[in-house]
Amino acid sequence: MLRSCTAGLRSIWALRGRREGAPRLSTDLQPARRLFSTEKVIHKDWALPNPSWSKDLKLLFDQFMKKCEDGSWERLPSYKRRSTQESEDFTTYFLDPKLGEEERLSQAQLFTRGFEDGLGFEYVIFKNNDEKRTVCLFQGGPYLQGVPGLLHGGAMATMIDIALGSCTGGAVMTANLNINFKRPVPLCSVVVINSQLDKLEGRKLFLSCNVRSVDEKTLYSEATGLFIKVDPEKRST
Numbered sequence: 611m612l613r614s615c616t617a618g619l620r621s622i623w624a625l626r627g628r629r630e631g632a633p634r635l636s637t638d639l640q641p642a643r644r645l646f647s648t649e650k651v652i653h654k655d656w657a658l659p660n661p662s663w664s665k666d667l668k669l670l671f672d673q674f675m676k677k678c679e680d681g682s683w684e685r686l687p688s689y690k691r692r693s694t695q696e697s698e699d700f701t702t703y704f705l706d707p708k709l710g711e712e713e714r715l716s717q718a719q720l721f722t723r724g725f726e727d728g729l730g731f732e733y734v735i736f737k738n739n740d741e742k743r744t745v746c747l748f749q750g751g752p753y754l755q756g757v758p759g760l761l762h763g764g765a766m767a768t769m770i771d772i773a774l775g776s777c778t779g780g781a782v783m784t785a786n787l788n789i790n791f792k793r794p795v796p797l798c799s800v801v802v803i804n805s806q807l808d809k810l811e812g813r814k815l816f817l818s819c820n821v822r823s824v825d826e827k828t829l830y831s832e833a834t835g836l837f838i839k840v841d842p843e844k845r846s847t
């Protein structure tokens with residue numbers, strides 16, 4: 611498994627040299643501003659196949675894209691930065707305008723999209739609006755290692771948070787996340803996170819998910835989450 615990761619890394623670095631315009635890793639110590647210097651980088655949809663995707667991930671992606679054809683499922687695009695409207699929803703609620711956060715926030719990006727292709731979080735989420743559920747296909751790269759050869763539990767928790775959040779829609783915050791880690795996830799493997807909205811109670815959304823191997827034989831984790839719709843009348847700072 612580690613050998614295949616190393617091979618993957620080698621091909622990723624080789625690709626890196628070849629691909630024009632690929633955003634650079636923040637660890638390259640480039641000024642952060644450079645990451646957002648072009649509209650192209652800001653608006654690139656990252657939830658699409660790239661050369662680091664394994665055969666399993668590409669196969670599952672193709673299967674779900676077929677399900678999208680009749681409109682029952684949709685692929686959710688994913689950007690490094692939130693849309694202006696979404697950002698405004700959250701900043702109005704959480705940030706004190708007196709603190710002058712604009713400059714710092716102009717450099718902010720979703721941390722799951724901050725890695726170069728294949729090294730961190732490779733994922734795509736498909737949503738079934740009628741059934742109020744999502745399926746997240748996730749390949750955790752070599753920079754997400756915890757115990758040698760295994761995915762870090764915090765990386766799994768991050769993906770679970772994002773997968774559950776994708777079932778909600780609108781401006782919500784995670785209030786509670788409860789995860790049972792049942793089996794360790796091999797680094798660089800593909801897992802499938804099935805999430806659903808179980809109950810809506812006022813501003814409270816109760817969600818649950820499970821994380822399984824591609825062949826569905828291994829149950830890696832189960833989780834529940836409570837998300838709260840932000841109340842525009844309240845300031846939380």
Ligand SMILES: CCCCCCCC(=O)SCCNC(=O)CCNC(=O)[C@H](O)C(C)(C)COP(=O)(O)OP(=O)(O)OC[C@H]1O[C@@H](n2cnc3c(N)ncnc32)[C@H](O)[C@@H]1OP(=O)(O)O
Nearest residue numbers: 771772775776783784785786812814836838840841844846
């Ligand atoms: C697609 C991309 C998805 C990305 C997902 C990423 C999401 C995140 O990482 S969010 C970051 C982590 N989360 C946070 O920082 C949240 C910090 N917490 C907060 O800001 C606030 O507590 C917040 C917004 C969750 C709730 O505050 P507020 O709006 O004032 O709600 P509040 O009035 O206290 O509670 C509303 C209801 O929720 C309940 N509730 C709130 N928190 C909890 C909790 N932890 N457990 C159980 N119930 C809770 C309250 O009891 C209340 O219930 P009821 O209406 O029945 O009386």
